[in-house]
Amino acid sequence: MITNCCRINLLDLKYLKISYLQLRGIKNLSILRSLETIDFSNNHISNFDSFSEVTSLVNLDLSYNRIQSVENAEESYNLRTLNLTANSVYSMEGLDRMFSLEHLNLTINQLKQITSVNQLFCLKQLYLSFNSISKIENLNGLDNLEDLNLSFNNIYQIENLSELKNLKKLSLSCNKISKIENLHQLTVLEELDLSSNKITEIGDLVECCKLKIINLKYNKIINIERFSRISNLLALNLSKNEICEVEINTGFNKLINLSLSENQIKDF
Template identity: 30%
Template sequence: MFKCFPIPFCSRNLEQIDKRHCNLTTVPDDILRYTRTLEELLLDANQLQDLPKGVYRLTQLRRLTFSDNEIQYISPEIGQLVNLEELDCSRNDIAEIPDNIRHCRSLQRLDCSGNPLANNLPAGIIHLRQLNQLTLNDVSLAELPREIGSLSNLRVLEVRENLLKILPDSLVQLPKLESLDLGSNVIEQLPNHMGNLQSLKELWLDSNELHELPNDIGQLKRLQCLDVSENKLTFLPNEIGDLESLTNFELSSNQIEQLPSTIGQLKQRLLILKINSNSLTKLCNEIGQCLALTELILTENTLTELPITIGNLKNLSNLNVDRNQLTHLPVEVNILEIQS
């Protein structure tokens, strides 16, 4: 449990103030005295409705967090916080991010999630060249900045639960991007040259309107987790087999009729394959080459038989084939020590 302590007698050299979970309705005046020394101000989970001007005069701040409040407005004076490295304003009632945020050139982590942003991101956002984590989940975002590729240090980009339909071409120009979460939007097509994202380890595309995956997705040699569940896919490109680092592959709730035989090329790393609620009529023999598999979910398809090569999957601990049209399981499956 967090506790609040009175600070009038604290040293004027105070560097951090933690006022999280303190039921504050206003920012205490005492906090605003530390203009020369305060580097961290944590105001999360209170009942604040605004930030006093004095907060924007704390020019030594490196970390400012006020998530889970009722704040409606960020002043353009935010641009005075030139040393700021982390800003978390998530889960408030903020309608607009001021363009003056462009002056926060030291900013590395920005989280604006869970705010009712009336407009798209300010143009100034692309000047934050030190950003390595940008989190914009559930902000009614209709588009990303065309020049988002300018954020060359970005490692994590989260824009889940928005209104994105088209992605800018420059998205694939983020050389350090490791995690990209585009889930729960209305995206119909991925930009060309997705294979350029050579650092990508996690790609979340679930709950969109995708009809196909680009062939060059196979160039993502470091990709470990790929979630394309709840889309409109009817097939997978053969290049899926080139994802040599893939461990988790989620394909649930699409319209896929068969897996490409190249799935067998994922034999060394693939641990989890979920392809439930699709239109599979047959499972390719090459699935038996995925020797590292521990979980294979085939629920709610139209399978009438399973290949005997499944018997090769000695590491399987969970095989689910419920709600198919199977009349029997191969002997090779019965001898596996699994939950089926």
């Protein structure tokens, strides 16, 4: 453990990186009053509290550590980027105090619910893949969210996304979704990844007129005709589905990349 930062107080540090040292903690960080970026990734840190004392902090990378909770974190008015990838975080409580957060990464943790983020009005990116989340919820209020990743979870239904008016990229790959629904209000959505689910019908997807990239690899789709109604579509991946026949007569005016490999196509 690094126990005293007083001696480097006069350096006016803005960036501090200490990685791969099995570091368990660091005291007196608040003395570094100009510190804006900390990278303590790949250590053995289990306590988040001391980092919230650095009021000047803008970017914090604590990925690949042993943090379980941020519940006792103090108010962090300046923190914009927080990376907690590959920790043991089981609760999102405490995140609602980080009012300026724009980028939040909680990939590879132990989360079962989405909570405490609907007050993060500045949030643009939210990464929650590789957790145990079963329901999309508590995202109302995230008016500036542009990129949401919920891949590799236990989600059965697409729901509660209607208020994400600025969402441009949505990743829900490797879940248990069987139906595409409740996406028609995402009017600026450009990229959608629903690969490795159990989808048979594309539902209201045709109403997402801004969509440019769709990945539906590893599903159970049998027909591609309705995709032709998505006028701005540039790339469509339907590999490893159950398509037997392909008829492309109209539509697909902008399509430049179409993948249909490993289907059951007999007639094209």
